[in-house]
Amino acid sequence: MSDNQKHGLQGKVALVTGAARGQGRAHAIALAAAGADIIASDICAPASDSITYPAATPDELAETVRGVEAHGRKVLAREVDVRDDAGLRALVADGVEQFGRLDVVVANAGVLGWGRLWELTDEQWDTVIDVNLTGTWRTIRATVPAMIEAGNGGSIVIVSSSAGLKATPGNGHYAASKYGLVALTNTLALEAGKHGIRVNSIHPYSVDTPMIEPKVMAEIFKEHPDYLHAFPPMPLHPSNFMTPEQVADVVVWLAGDGSGVLSGVQIPVDKGALKY
Ligand SMILES: NC(=O)c1ccc[n+]([C@@H]2O[C@H](COP(=O)([O-])OP(=O)(O)OC[C@H]3O[C@@H](n4cnc5c(N)ncnc54)[C@H](O)[C@@H]3O)[C@@H](O)[C@H]2O)c1
Numbered sequence: 001m002s003d004n005q006k007h008g009l010q011g012k013v014a015l016v017t018g019a020a021r022g023q024g025r026a027h028a029i030a031l032a033a034a035g036a037d038i039i040a041s042d043i044c045a046p047a048s049d050s051i052t053y054p055a056a057t058p059d060e061l062a063e064t065v066r067g068v069e070a071h072g073r074k075v076l077a078r079e080v081d082v083r084d085d086a087g088l089r090a091l092v093a094d095g096v097e098q099f100g101r102l103d104v105v106v107a108n109a110g111v112l113g114w115g116r117l118w119e120l121t122d123e124q125w126d127t128v129i130d131v132n133l134t135g136t137w138r139t140i141r142a143t144v145p146a147m148i149e150a151g152n153g154g155s156i157v158i159v160s161s162s163a164g165l166k167a168t169p170g171n172g173h174y175a176a177s178k179y180g181l182v183a184l185t186n187t188l189a190l191e192a193g194k195h196g197i198r199v200n201s202i203h204p205y206s207v208d209t210p211m212i213e214p215k216v217m218a219e220i221f222k223e224h225p226d227y228l229h230a231f232p233p234m235p236l237h238p239s240n241f242m243t244p245e246q247v248a249d250v251v252v253w254l255a256g257d258g259s260g261v262l263s264g265v266q267i268p269v270d271k272g273a274l275k276y
Contacts, residue, residue, distance in 0.1 A: 008256030010035035013099040015092070017041050017082050017139055018109030020056035022209030023159065025064045026244035027106045027251045032073040034252050036104060039095035040064055041080040041088075047111045048127040053216045074099065082109045082135030088142035101150040104255040105143045107136045108159040110177075112211050114220050114227075117172040125173045132177035137184060144192060153196025155255045158185045162205035162270050170220070170227035178203075182266060189264030198263040200254050205270035206234065208241035234271035242271065 014031040018024035020042035028040045042064075046055040061077050068075040076095050080087040096102055110132045113124045136158060147154045163171060164178030185201040192199060206212065221228040234240075247269050253259050254267070268274045 008034055008258060009104070009252070012036045012103040012255075013039065013095065013101050014104035014106065014255060015039040015041070015095060015102060015143060016106040016108055017080075017135075018043075018056075019064050019077070020044055020058075020061040021064075022056075022211060023204070023207055023244040023247050024106070024108040025060070025067065026248040027108060028064050028075075029067040029071070030245065030248035030252045031104065031106075031255060032068040032071040032075070034256065035073070036255075037074040037099045038068045038076070039091065039099070039102075040068070040075055040077040041082075041091055042109070043081045044079045047081075047131050048123060050113055050121065050124045050127050051111050052114070053112075053210055053213050056210075082139055083130050085138050085142070088138055092142045092146050096146050096150075101152060102143060102146045103150075103152055103154040105139065105147070105154070105156045106159065106251055106255075107139045107156070109135055109139075110159065110161075110211075112171065112174055114170050115173075116170065120173055128173040129177050132174070133180040133184075136181055140184065140188060144188070144197070147197055148192075148195045151195075154198070155259070156188065156192075156197060156199040157251050157254045158199065158201040160185070160201045160203050160266070162203050162268065162274055164201070165203050165266060165268065166274055168227070168230045170224055170230075185266070186264045193263060198260070200259070200262055200265045200267060202247070202250060202254070203266060203268045203270065203274070204242065204247050205268070205273045206231075206241050207247055208243055232273050232276035234273045235275065236271035242269070
């Protein structure tokens with residue numbers, strides 16, 4: 001991490017959704033390491049019966065809190081579902097009251113499901129679209145007015161996916177939600193730019209988190225080898241998944257002034273995989 005990244009967020013406040021584990025936890029801790037106080041939220045429960053990998057827990061959110069505090073930063077952590085508009089608004093209001101401002105938003109909460117488009121149930125479709133797409137819009141709606149009000153500009157990082165730039169078989173509802181986030185990102189970049197608020201999306205590929213837990217993935221790919229063939233190896237160190245911390249380095253850079261001229265940009269975080 002460069003000095004600019006290390007010290008670039010002193011005195012700033014960052015909100016991260018889906019912060020109990022995985023990438024969200026890494027983002028919260030890395031932003032704290034760079035100097036920001038943190039508002040961390042997570043559902044800490046299953047988003048729906050249609051999601052087949054294990055859900056995050058309250059203990060995991062508490063672990064994120066310890067990680068932030070280890071860097072000497074303050075943290076407000078709360079169990080909030082991004083589908084819960086009132087919960088999100090209350091979290092933002094309480095966070096701004098405690099910390100005085102809001103500068104950075106990382107809209108990271110998301111769920112992944114599997115099934116061909118003609119086989120998906122209403123519950124599978126609705127869960128993925130409601131959490132990933134509508135939940136991100138709700139996060140934007142709850143946070144942007146507070147950023148405008150504070151008058152300090154800021155940076156919003158929307159966590160999409162490689163599936164938001166290139167479709168893959170077996171998760172069309174997920175791809176639809178993540179492509180939709182590109183539209184939210186670019187629209188908001190146009191709308192919020194005059195307030196000094198930058199908005200960019202990141203598009204990770206194969207990050208080592210419970211969402212793509214190897215046993216669950218192995219079963220899906222055993223049943224549907226055609227899904228697997230659509231996932232190319234990563235040109236850079238192909239055998240290794242990315243770590244959440246490697247993605248967090250990109251998020252910290254996007255949050256800080258080092259990326260101050262970027263807005264409305266889609267950044268693959270994929271070790272080159274999308275070039276196939
Ligand atoms: N792991 C990957 O390879 C990968 C690749 C591309 C994009 N992504 C995206 O990265 C983001 C983070 O995922 P991850 O890999 O850390 O997986 P993860 O499952 O470990 O983390 C996702 C977090 O979001 C939370 N969450 C789920 N539904 C929620 C809701 N309704 N309200 C609030 N919180 C909710 C979960 O409880 C969990 O803590 C997601 O948006 C995901 O789609 C992941």
